[in-house]
Amino acid sequence: MRITRVDHADDGALAAWHAAMFAGLGAGRDDPPIVSLDDVRVTYRTPDTSYLHEAYAALDGETVVGTGQLEAPLRDNPRYADVEVVVPPEHRRRGVGAALWDALHDRCLELRRTTLGAEIHQPIGAEPVPGWAFAARCGFVHKMTEVRQRLQLPIAAERLDELEAHAQQRIGAYTLRSWQGPCPDEYAEQYARLKGLLATDAPLGDLEYEPEVWDVERLRENERTAAAQGRTVFTxxxxxxxxxxxxxxxxxxxxxxxxxxxxxxxDHRGHRLGLAVKVANLRILTETRPDLRTVGTWNAPDNGPMIAVNDALGFRPIERNEEWQRIES
Structure with a gap:
């Protein structure tokens, strides 16, 4: 077995890597939100000034038996990197994961990334997945839990009307504005700043993560990537x-x-704005894309206001996303 960095320009290598990653990440999960091969191609082939992306494959002969990913911020958090090790069930307990971790760890040290993040997906009600024990052996510590929830579509228009009326009781002189695709120029600077707050204003548990740096350039780059992946973004x-x-x-x-x-x-909490914007956005989504059957979301359990909004909308929990970190001494 050997570990190799995947050539992003090689269609065959990238497809084999994605197939193994899909098999490993999807095992035992309910409708897992795994990125498509087309999305992967865009991510790895589009210039990105915000993140370094690298993919690794464990090869047994010419067969991909495991995958690794590294994502390192370039605009902020200079000592941070996210890593991912995935092994399809039929190739586990052969040292594949350990070999991939060693390669990723060495690369992180080469990049002087000493705070490493990883995510483990735990279906609710199931036995602990193998990733728990593996992460602990690699020196990671559980720092935070997010709950993945799913909403069945369509939402009855009457329910949206009820929730909109509930939000309007507190919204006062605030107004709503919606769009699809890129942010209008008039809001671009403000919107970039608002997006930058998510990494620190949303609950982070015990995670060590510095504020993100967002500006109009980063916002537009993010929008171009979404468009190249064929995504429509409703805001x-x-x-x-x-x-x-x-x-x-x-x-x-x-x-x-x-x-x-x-x-x-x-500075603007207490006016039911979270409920107001989500109801308005979901109404536009369901009117524009009546073919959609579900919406997925993630929230920290201690984010009480947002959990309450999601419960009111009808989101139901299906999985825990466990956030782990390793901090080099």
């Missing part, structure tokens, strides 16, 4: 009486729909 923002952006929500739609950011600025 709704709340605008304060003074004209500043007070909160926002986004849903990214390719073959499936996934809730992305939702955040209300700390």
């Amino acid at each position: 709704t923002v709340a605008v304060s009486p003074a004209g500043s952006l007070a909160g926002h929500t986004q849903i990214g739609v390719g073959d499936k729909a996934h809730q992305w950011d939702t955040l209300v600025h700390r």
Whole structure:
């Protein structure tokens, strides 16, 4: 067995890598939100000034028996990197994961990345997945839990009307603005700043992570990548009486729909803006894409206000996403 970095320009190598990754990440899970091969091609072949992306394959002869990924921020968090080790069930307990981890760890040290993050997907009600023991052996510590939830579509228009009326009781002079695709120029600077708050204003548990640096350049680059992946991004923002952006929500739609950011600025909380923007965005989504059957989302259990909003909308938990970290001494 040997570990090799995947050539992003090699269609065959990237397809074999994705197939093994899909088999490993999807094992034992309910409708796992795994990126498509087309998305992977765009991610690895599109210039990105915000993240370094590298893919690794464990090869037994010419067969990919395991995959690794490394993602390192380039604009902020200079000592941080996310790593992922995936082994399909039929190739486990042969040292494949350990060999991939060694290669990723060496590369992180080469890049001077000393705070490493990893994610483990734990179906609710199931026995602990093998990733728990593996992460602990590799020196990772469990730092935070997020709950993956799913909403069945369509939502009855009457239910959306009820929730909209509930939000309107507190919304006062705030107004809502929605769009599909790129952010309008008039809001771009404000919106970039608002997106940058998510990494620190949303609950992080015990994770060690520095604020992200967002500007219009990063926002536009992010939008171009989404468009290249064939995604339509539905956005709704709340605008304060003074004209500043007070909160926002986004849903990214390719073959499936996934809730992305939702955040209300700390200075504007208490007006049911989170509920207001999510109801408005979901209404537009269901009217525009009646073919969609589900929306997925992730939230920390201690994010009480957002959990309450999701419960009211009808989201139901299906999986825990466990966030682990290793910090080099």
